[in-house]
Amino acid sequence: MQGLHRIPQDRIAVLIGAGGETRKMLQKAAGCKRLGVDSESGEVSVFWGEPGSFDPVKAMKLPHVIKAIGRGMAPKKALKLLDDENFFTLVDLKDFVSKRTNQQRRVRGRIIGSKGKIRQLIESHTGCEITVYGSTVVIVGDEIGLPLAQDAVERIASGSEHGSVIKGLERERKRARLAGKTIDYIRAQDDFDDDGFEALVPGFADLSRRLNRRLKASQIDPEDEEEVAQALELGEDESISWEEE
CATH class of the missing domain: 3.30.1370.10 (K Homology domain, type 1)
Structure with a gap:
């Protein structure tokens, strides 16, 4: 037992x-x-x-x-x-407000929102399940969404504005989507046989290399001078031409 x-x-x-x-x-x-x-x-x-x-x-x-x-x-x-991919965490609201019932009720109301809207927004942006009960908030989600949902709940409990918290979650979701698309694209490129398709579509391999360079350039850190310099380097098949009007 x-x-x-x-x-x-x-x-x-x-x-x-x-x-x-x-x-x-x-x-x-x-x-x-x-x-x-x-x-x-x-x-x-x-x-x-x-x-x-x-x-x-x-x-x-x-x-x-x-x-x-x-x-x-x-x-x-x-x-x-x-x-296997889901985990559990519990946020104790007493860590953010006094043990007085009216204070806890106020914070619970902020986390839930009118007609449950705030809780629903956090759930939809993180893919987590959230339950507010007494002085605790239970969160169930995966390793990506769980810390985001926990941070959002704790920020609201600490007094942060709803708008800034939700906007932060929206930014993180967009970033995760972009990262997911990039990974899928790279995997597809690794699995694709350029030589086989080149026979059917002449010039395809050259186009594929250019697209890969553009994808890499779009993901550089603008504050990293070395990455910026590499992105500005022209490939052997690239050139710059200009003329005055």
Whole structure:
């Protein structure tokens, strides 16, 4: 038996589910033999089978799933933590405001926004799941989106304007998209047989080399003098001509 987290009383019924359906769903997804829940204390324990009969990674991640559910996240959303690429973090709002209930309520309202708009914007820009419960914010996402969402939540909790936080996320998303397109392009170029296509389209290889130079030049750091100088160098097949009007 492995002892997990103790969850609040008002989350016990959510963890068990109607007729025990949620608990059964968790057991099946995690691959454990049984998930025990003490309805009085909120203590949660898990019984695993023999070594080799379950996924050790899921065994390592299940405590985070239980903790996320205990801190307000819907079970189906929390189950995403069992995926290899997803991780968990928890932001304690008491680190940013006093323990007074009215202060925490104000910060929760800023993070959620009118009709949940701010939370939805952060989720859409980072691909994360966010749940605000009591004095904590639970965030589930991948290694790229998770730190972005956490930073956005902490900045808002610290008093930053919504507009500047969301604009920052938009910039990061555009940067990630550009990086992804560049990687896909480079992979495609590595897999492509220039010589085979050159026979069908004369001059293609030359055009491909020029496009590659332009792509590289578009990604230089303008403050790096060496990179700028290299980008300005002409290839053997390039020249500059001009004439007065």
